[in-house]
Amino acid sequence: PSSLPSIRMDDVTFGYSEETNQLQNVSLQIAAGSYVAFIGPSGSGKSTALQLLSRFYDPKQGSVSINGYDMRTLSEASLRRQSTLVTQDTFLFNTTIRDNLLLDSGASEDEMITAAKQANIHDTIASWPDGYDTQVHHEGGSLSGGERQRLSIARALLRKPNLLLLDEVTSALDPATESDINQLVERLRSEKTIVSVTHRLSSVMNADCIHVFQDGRIVDSGTHQDLLHKNKLYRSLWEKQYGFNLSEDGLYATVDMDRLAKLPFFEGIAPPLLKNIAMLFTTETCKEGEPIVREGDDGNKFYIIVRGKFEIIKRMPDGGDRRVAVLQDGDHFGEIALLHNVPRNATVRAMGPSVLLSVRQEAFHRLMAEHPQIRALLEQTLQKRIG
Numbered sequence: 001p002s003s004l005p006s007i008r009m010d011d012v013t014f015g016y017s018e019e020t021n022q023l024q025n026v027s028l029q030i031a032a033g034s035y036v037a038f039i040g041p042s043g044s045g046k047s048t049a050l051q052l053l054s055r056f057y058d059p060k061q062g063s064v065s066i067n068g069y070d071m072r073t074l075s076e077a078s079l080r081r082q083s084t085l086v087t088q089d090t091f092l093f094n095t096t097i098r099d100n101l102l103l104d105s106g107a108s109e110d111e112m113i114t115a116a117k118q119a120n121i122h123d124t125i126a127s128w129p130d131g132y133d134t135q136v137h138h139e140g141g142s143l144s145g146g147e148r149q150r151l152s153i154a155r156a157l158l159r160k161p162n163l164l165l166l167d168e169v170t171s172a173l174d175p176a177t178e179s180d181i182n183q184l185v186e187r188l189r190s191e192k193t194i195v196s197v198t199h200r201l202s203s204v205m206n207a208d209c210i211h212v213f214q215d216g217r218i219v220d221s222g223t224h225q226d227l228l229h230k231n232k233l234y235r236s237l238w239e240k241q242y243g244f245n246l247s248e249d250g251l252y253a254t255v256d257m258d259r260l261a262k263l264p265f266f267e268g269i270a271p272p273l274l275k276n277i278a279m280l281f282t283t284e285t286c287k288e289g290e291p292i293v294r295e296g297d298d299g300n301k302f303y304i305i306v307r308g309k310f311e312i313i314k315r316m317p318d319g320g321d322r323r324v325a326v327l328q329d330g331d332h333f334g335e336i337a338l339l340h341n342v343p344r345n346a347t348v349r350a351m352g353p354s355v356l357l358s359v360r361q362e363a364f365h366r367l368m369a370e371h372p373q374i375r376a377l378l379e380q381t382l383q384k385r386i387g
Helices: 046-053 075-080 097-102 107-120 122-126 145-158 175-188 223-229 230-242 269-282 360-372 373-386
Strands: 007-014 023-030 035-039 061-066 083-085 163-167 192-198 208-213 217-222 242-248 253-257 282-286 291-293 301-307 309-315 322-328 348-349 356-359
Touching: 007 046, 023 035, 023 046, 023 061, 035 046, 035 083, 046 163, 046 192, 046 208, 061 253, 075 083, 083 145, 097 107, 107 122, 107 145, 145 175, 175 192, 208 223, 208 230, 217 230, 223 230, 242 301, 253 301, 253 356, 269 356, 269 360, 301 360, 322 356, 360 373
Parallel strands: 035 192, 035 208, 083 163, 163 192
Antiparallel strands: 007 023, 007 061, 208 217, 242 253, 282 356, 291 348, 301 356, 309 322, 309 348
8 A cells, every 4th residue: 555654764873872873874765565674783773773763763963754754844643653663672551451452542352352363462361361351560570571572562553553663572482472473574564664673583584675784884785685695794693593493382492513513613523523412402491580600600511592682791890790791592602611610700691581502511521532523623712712
């Protein structure tokens, strides 16, 4: 339909403070009815760009326009009718599920149930004793992250936006629900203009256009296939996340041996041996807020993140804790523990439901006893990392 919005960013520069800019000279066009993704490393500006599209902020320089009109000239009300932003931090009101869903949308009970089914949350709600009259407590804290996320998607659908903005909406979902939501987006494409920000590339492989952000700029744009061939950053992000197999329920994971070969310390190990190493891994799942390793504890396991998000926290000289990094799908930590019992130098804590693969030191030592060359290779690369 012609009522679908097209969007432009023209030479947009923006910073949350005077000193620094999160976006620098960003220009892009999003055709009406297209499905577009913003991807890039953490802190690359992709979420900031989405916030400008939903007009939480105005650019310092340049302009954001919708259907040719500068967003600054449009009323808040007409923008809200056009577009809905769904974020990973879902805020719910302390009232019933029904009230949360219908929230000034003017939708009927039937429409509500259809939207809940589309977002794959209806069966869950129907299984609760009070169904849609279930009370929400603590701004949604009484529900799981996945339930809150699916409710916010249903709520967005009920507003019937022509522009749907999605910010990391599948990051807290289990694999089965994630694939349901990805299929929903597929079904909605062409009915709406959709812009999705994500770090999980498998969920936007089918987008019409993917914009790759790095250090506040768009460094490349194209389809998944285009970018795999021509963009080094995109290819490295893809290779990091690729090569894991996860069961539908998300409780069981394996890693391909060619994926292991991409880890610097397993480089050069012969395929039959890599296969043996791959078989040593076991799956671990964890909940939001759960520490996987604690600073100062003895290290005896190596981890690869299959999916999820973890914060690395270090104790500071003044006794406080500081987050020094965030790890996501495909990142690894604790490889020194494969060889040596060194105390952990940081705490690693889950920022959402996550799945990891781990190898215990004892199992690895048995393998190294049979194949001494593994130890030699590992010693070399870890020496480089530490030195």
